[in-house]
Amino acid sequence: DAAARALSNAGALRAALASLAALALVALLARVLRRRGDLVVHLTYPAELRATFRVRIDRHRRSWKRRMPESDAEILKGGVASAREHHLVARETPFRRLPCRRYFVTVDGVLQDPHTGEVLEHPFAQTTANVLHRRTVRCDLDVTPAAAPVDVVIAWDGQAPREAIVAARGHARGPVEVESGRVRLRLPLGTHAIVVGSGDRVAERRVAVRSHLPSAVDVELGQGGAVVFKACPPAVEPYVAGRIEAAAQALARDGQSGAAHRLLARRNAELGRTAEAALHHEAAGDFLEAAELHAQLRNYAHAGELFGRADDPVSAAEMFQIAGDPVRAGRAFEQARDFDSAIACYREAGDAASWVEALERRGDVFEAARTALEHDLPTRGIRLLQRVAPDDPNYADACLLLTDTFERERHFDLAARKLSDYFAVTKPGGAPAELYARLADLHERAGDIESALDVLETLRLQDPSYPNLATRTEQLRKARSAKRHVPIALLGDDAGLAPTILLADQRYELIEEIGRGGMGVVWRARDRRLGRVVALKRLSDSLRDHPRAVELFLREARAAASLNHPNIVTVFDADQEDGTLFITMELLDGQPLHQLLRRRGRLASSEIAHIGWQVCAGLQYAHERGIVHRDVKTANLFVSPDQRVKIMDFGLAKVAEEVRRSASLIGGTPYYMAPEQTLGGEIDARADLYGLGVTLFELATGRVPFPDGDPQHHSRHTAPPDPRELAPDVDDTLAALVLELLAKDPDARPASAAEVARRLAPLDPLRPAERAAPSASN
Structure with a gap:
């Protein structure tokens, strides 16, 4: 019995314990089921858009799919809301007293243009959220569109092209084919390059997408459009597709090397290959871009x-x-x-x-002269000192410097003259007696005894007690003699510089040689009769054997002497002595154009227009008087420091042709000769225009059109190259004019130098008041 009772008690205990456990579990479950919290779903999207959403929460993951656009009306209309599904949500919606657990949140809706109502986007998003007891949990979902709509409107001279391809550079989506002239792309916010290809060309425009609202960009393929290249259909599709190297190869095969290099330059720059980009920019003629990249390097x-x-x-x-x-x-x-x-x-x-x-x-002419003399440039210093005007504050000092320089160079007569000029601007009695004694000495050493005696007499009146004055005066009187002269015929082709040499019946003093060439030697000379410094060109002795050349020289030189124009070197005189021909003309300060070109390199289009306009002015003046130059070239154009251009050697080319025909003594490669001139026929003013065309070409590119081979053959049979092929920055108007001037048919060239000047004038910013074409009155 005891055992039975024990077993019964144990069973009762177990039953009691089980009941207690069940009660505890029920209590726990009841407590859990009573735990509640709130969930707030917050949606983020651009404020500029209007939004309508449907938000649903589920206890279990479901295979919710992005809805189809056809159900836009359902979203916008809304439906019956429930504890787990809310409609017509804009920014935020709360779900209240939810049992604490994990929930699956699904958001579906539309984003609209608030102005037009157009549906722009169908956002769809899913996430999870854990609801906590007596807590409000916030669930943030960003439904901002990844891209914005951009409408690309394509036109070709105002008309929509039949077919085109469009792409946004750098985006994964390939080119889009367009047939209506309009296409919508979806692009992220930021700056993008829109590339449009059609037919034989590609245009490109950059667009900044700053809003999620629709925007539009116009791309013009015709006149005035941002055309990257044209006239190369094989390059269109590769370029739009982003295969830049393939597009560049197609352009190069088509002869558009400049455009090809520009594409490769940009491509290398995008890849960070700065050195390669710089090389391609330079090859394309984009010197500014190339320079900036080389500076970075x-x-x-x-x-x-x-x-x-x-x-x-x-x-x-x-x-x-x-x-x-x-x-x-x-x-x-x-x-x-x-x-x-x-x-x-x-x-x-x-x-x-x-x-x-x-x-x-x-x-600063005087300062320039003094600097030249201080640095052992006497010739330059002399030329500059001679330009110091009498009203210049430094004139007296310039006279003394010239006196010293001429004396060192053993030009005693010139030294005496400048010292006399010093006395002329010095108040009476203001000069020391030593300078009078020096002036007398200079006159004596120059062989001008009479002037020396006159100066000593002036010194005697000023300072009778000057040492050795009487003795020196007596010595000069005893030594008085005639001046020694040297005729021009005694000077050979290689005559050196004599201290002072008199020519042409004592009229001209040869001071120094300043240049020489195939036609002879040029001297700085003084015209004693008129008291002016001139340039004297003594022609080659070889001309003596060509009577026809001598006759032509005298006739042409006298005709040239009749020309009086600011852009033509003034000829003063032409004559011969003992068979030696010489011509005197104004002495110029500056340098021939070919030396300027050699020193500076090719010139800018505006500078070329400035020079060309002046050459045309001089040529027009001569042509109206029946005079043709026959040898217009950079070596025969002189540029002064103030940019005045003067044409030299009118008529000498005809003399050279005569000698060349008879004995081939004077030669030279005829780079500048017109085709009709190389044939030896009659020529007119249009031959000068051809020479002008070669000159302008050389100034623009740094070389003549036909530097290699036989230039005579090329001038008659080979088309001249476009200057822009050698120098892409040459102005288009200037390049077209140069090609017209180089026409092989004289009738195809501009009608006159005045016509050329008229077309150059708009390119010349330095001549705002002289736009009119030159004529005889200029």
């Missing part, structure tokens, strides 16, 4: 060269300074007309010649 010297070719001399100078090349920096500063900086550079480099030239161009 610290290739400062080459960057300076490229900035110069891009007509940015200030940047060029800065690059040369960084590169440690003050001479080239100075030249660039001169081109920018910053003469102070140029002078500082030349002073640093010790380049006296350039230093003097910069001072002269700045207008």
Whole structure:
């Protein structure tokens, strides 16, 4: 019985314990089921859009799918809301007193343009959220569109093209075919390049997408559009598809190397290959872009060269300074007309010649002269000192410097003359007696005893007690004799510089040789009869054997002497003595154009127009008087420091032709001769226009049109190259004019120099008041 009771008690205990456990579990379950919390779903999207959403929460994951656009009306209309599904939600919706657990949240809706109601996007998002007891849990969902609609409107001269392909550079989606002239792309916010190809060309426009609202970009393929290249259909599809190398190859095969290099330059820049991009920009003629890249690469010297070719001399100078090349920096500063900086550079480099030239161009003639003399440039110093005007405050000092210089150079008569000029501007009695004694000595050494005696007499009146005055006067009186003269015929082709040589029946004094060429030697000379300094060209002795050439020379020179125009070198006289021909003309200060071109390199289009306009003015004046130059070229054009251009050697080309025909004594490669001139036929003013065309071509590109082979053959049979092929930055109007001037048929060239000048005038910013074409009255 005891055992039975024990078993019964144990069973009762177990039953009691089980009941207690059940009660505890029920209590726990009841407590859990009573735990509640709130869930707030917050949606983020652009404020500029209007949004309508349906938000649903589920206890279990369901295979909710993105709804179809056809159900937009359902979303916008809304439905019956429930504890687990809310409709017409805008930004935020709360779900209240939810049992604490994990929920699956699904958001579906539409984003609209608030102005038009157009549905722009169908956002769909899913996430999970854990609801906590007596807590409000926030569930954030960002439904901002990844892209915005951009409408690309395509036109070709105002008309929609039949077919086109469109792409946004850098986006995975390939080109889109367009037939209506309009297509919508979806692009992320930011800046994008829209590329459109149609037919034989591609245009590209950059668009900044700053809003999720629809925007539009117009792309014009015709006139005035941002055309990348044209006339190359094989390059269109590769370029739009982003295969830049393939497009560049197609352009190169088509002869458009410049466009090909530009594509490759941009491609390499995008890839961070700066050096390669710079090389391609330079090959394309984009010198400014190439210069900036070389500056980034610290290739400062080459960057300076490229900035110069891009007509940015200030940047060029800065690059040369960084590169440690003050001479080239100075030249660039001169081109920018910053003469102070140029002078500082030349002073640093010790380049006296350039230093003097910069001072002269700045207008400091006396300072330039003094600098030239201090740096052993006597010829240059003399020329500059002679330009100091009597009303200049430095005139007296200039006279004394010239006196010293002429005396060192053993030009005693010129030294005496300048010392006399000093006395003329000095108040009476203001000059020391030693200068009078010096003047007398200079006259004596020059062989002018009479003038020396006159000066000593003046000295006696001023200072009778001057040492040895009487003795010296007596010596001069005893030594009085006739002056010694040397006729021109005694001077051979290689005659050196004599102290003072008289020519042509004592009218001209040869002071110094200043140049020589195939036609003879040019001297600085003094016309004793008229008291002026001139240039005297003594022609080659070989002309003596050609009577016809002598006759032509005298006739042509006298005709040239009748020309009086600011753009033509004035001829004063032409004659012969003992078979030696000479011609005197105005003495110019500056340099021939071919030397300027050699020193500076090719010129900018505006400079070429400025020079060409002046040449046309001179040619038109001569042509109206029946005079043809026959040899227009850079070597026969002289440029003064103030940019005045003068045409030299009118008529001498005809003499050279006569000698060449008879004995081939005077030669030279006829790079500048018109086709009809190379055949030996009659020519007219249009031959000069051909020579002008070659000259302008050379100024623009740095070389003549046909530098290799037989230029006579090329001038008659080979089409001239377009200057833009050698120098892409040449102005289009200038290039077209040059090609017309180089026409092989004279009738195809411009009708006159005046017509050429009229077309050059708009390109010449330095001549705002002289736009009219030159005529005989100019």
